[in-house]
Amino acid sequence: MLALALALAALGTSARALPSADELLDSALAAPAAAYRGRVLVVQWYGRAPDGSLRTRASELAVAVKPPDRVRRELLAPDGSVERVLVSDGSRERATLCRTGRTVVAQVPGAGETDAAPEARREILRRNYELIVGTAAPVAGREVWRLSFVPKSAGKARLALWIDKDSKTILRVKRWLPGRPFARDSQFLVFEPGAELDDSLFRVDAATAEIAAAHPPSPLTMAELRAKGAAMPEGLPGGFAFESGAALKVRGSVVLQARYTDGLSTLSLFQTDRPVHLPKNASVPAGRNPLPGPLSASAAGKIMQWRSGRRHFVMMSDVSRALMGKIAAAVAAAR
Amino acid sequence: MNEHIEGVELSSLIDGALDAAARARAAAHLSACAPCRAELESLRAFKRLAADAPRRALPADLALRLERRHVAAPPWALLTRPRVWAPAGALAAAALAAALWLRSTQAPAELPLEPLVAAHEAAAGQTLTPEPVLVASADADSAALLADDGAGGSAE
Numbered sequence: 001m002l003a004l005a006l007a008l009a010a011l012g013t014s015a016r017a018l019p020s021a022d023e024l025l026d027s028a029l030a031a032p033a034a035a036y037r038g039r040v041l042v043v044q045w046y047g048r049a050p051d052g053s054l055r056t057r058a059s060e061l062a063v064a065v066k067p068p069d070r071v072r073r074e075l076l077a078p079d080g081s082v083e084r085v086l087v088s089d090g091s092r093e094r095a096t097l098c099r100t101g102r103t104v105v106a107q108v109p110g111a112g113e114t115d116a117a118p119e120a121r122r123e124i125l126r127r128n129y130e131l132i133v134g135t136a137a138p139v140a141g142r143e144v145w146r147l148s149f150v151p152k153s154a155g156k157a158r159l160a161l162w163i164d165k166d167s168k169t170i171l172r173v174k175r176w177l178p179g180r181p182f183a184r185d186s187q188f189l190v191f192e193p194g195a196e197l198d199d200s201l202f203r204v205d206a207a208t209a210e211i212a213a214a215h216p217p218s219p220l221t222m223a224e225l226r227a228k229g230a231a232m233p234e235g236l237p238g239g240f241a242f243e244s245g246a247a248l249k250v251r252g253s254v255v256l257q258a259r260y261t262d263g264l265s266t267l268s269l270f271q272t273d274r275p276v277h278l279p280k281n282a283s284v285p286a287g288r289n290p291l292p293g294p295l296s297a298s299a300a301g302k303i304m305q306w307r308s309g310r311r312h313f314v315m316m317s318d319v320s321r322a323l324m325g326k327i328a329a330a331v332a333a334a335r
Numbered sequence: 336m337n338e339h340i341e342g343v344e345l346s347s348l349i350d351g352a353l354d355a356a357a358r359a360r361a362a363a364h365l366s367a368c369a370p371c372r373a374e375l376e377s378l379r380a381f382k383r384l385a386a387d388a389p390r391r392a393l394p395a396d397l398a399l400r401l402e403r404r405h406v407a408a409p410p411w412a413l414l415t416r417p418r419v420w421a422p423a424g425a426l427a428a429a430a431l432a433a434a435l436w437l438r439s440t441q442a443p444a445e446l447p448l449e450p451l452v453a454a455h456e457a458a459a460g461q462t463l464t465p466e467p468v469l470v471a472s473a474d475a476d477s478a479a480l481l482a483d484d485g486a487g488g489s490a491e
Contacts, residue, residue: 017343017349018342019381020350028401125397246454248450248451248454250447251446255446255451257451265397275444276448276451278448303448314448316455
């Protein structure tokens with residue numbers, strides 16, 4: 001009887017039905033139904049060394065999540081000791097450097113905000129990416145669905161999610177630029193759903209914490225940006241559409257920011273009346289795709305600056321340099 | 336159809352996307368196959384759950400939000416920045432005072448990059464204080480990252 005049941009179960013897995021991409025995306029973005037904890041390994045590939053070998057970085061984290069929105073992440077040292085702790089209660093987060101004990105409490109940006117046009121974002125996503133659902137090898141010993149985001153235009157990264165079939169938790173996320181040695185892959189090595197987690201693990205307040213002021217400027221429409229002198233288009237190559245704008249005050253100058261989205265990633269375009277300082281040792285020589293200005297690297301992605309008449313533009317994005325060149329040309333043509 | 340109903344076909348059956356002939360074949364198989372009936376019910380339950388939940392609003396930087404569900408970008412910049420820079424000696428103090436006065440009387444020719452990076456990352460749903468590794472002055476590898484990007488540009 002047991003053998004028959006096992007045989008039927010084995011046959012059943014081969015006929016496992018697939019949910020739709022929208023259903024998987026909704027479940028992946030939803031707050032978890034139950035608490036869980038685990039160990040996450042993050043690996044990053046960031047180009048090649050002069051001898052042609054791949055450059056890589058890795059880090060390991062201990063993660064604990066308690067619904068609806070409490071998260072604790074511990075960055076671990078090789079010996080398993082805790083280097084840094086980040087705790088969030090959904091509206092505020094506390095970051096602590098364990099070696100010095102220094103602690104900062106900051107507001108989580110976007111906390112409490114609602115999207116005025118959720119279907120518009122989905123439409124942009126569908127316009128720019130093909131979403132493909134499939135099965136994959138288990139992650140952390142768990143059966144998963146795989147949801148892939150394949151860009152419809154060149155020069156953009158692909159993204160894949162591995163989602164636990166039972167808990168609907170994202171167990172693995174990988175983002176990579178096809179054919180290029182740049183990628184980031186984070187996955188659970190150990191996943192424990194239904195863990196008992198004490199509330200004290202997620203306490204944000206700390207007696208000696210420094211409080212970081214966190215009040216971003218109110219978003220502006222394109223019409224409001226243009227009234228302030230912005231010369232930026234509504235749409236950009238690569239399927240990027242204007243999302244919102246902002247006017248920043250930096251050292252007495254007004255810096256106009258236009259934010260664009262392709263449904264999956266954002267691109268920022270800044271317009272200033274003075275150049276922005278890019279450190280010399282961060283600059284990169286022009287490659288096969290000549291750009292109108294110097295290119296630099298940062299944790300925010302690639303940064304390119306160029307001048308057009310009396311205006312200075314700075315672009316921040318993670319798309320290819322070829323696409324950045326096309327976008328800069330589109331901005332020049334829009335004037 | 337092989338021994339069992341294919342997953343895609345089962346999904347289509349629930350969604351009402353099969354033609355009459357395919358529906359009849361599926362119904363006939365389901366009447367005799369317990370594993371496929373169980374799978375059908377499991378998928379129906381999942382779809383009911385998804386349908387009952389509110390439609391999720393997608394963040395503008397969906398990719399980063401999905402990645403950062405595991406690994407957040409915390410306000411490490413504030414933590415690793417020194418609280419106080421105290422010059423040593425009277426000469427150093429005088430030099431500092433002169434530099435600060437000069438700075439206050441002349442508008443700098445260039446704007447700092449950090450506030451723009453902070454604004455970009457805030458828009459991407461991150462904390463308002465970006466990571467300390469900003470523009471490769473602290474991370475020589477980042478420049479190498481971009482240098483290599485140009486080598487294979489034609490593949491894109």
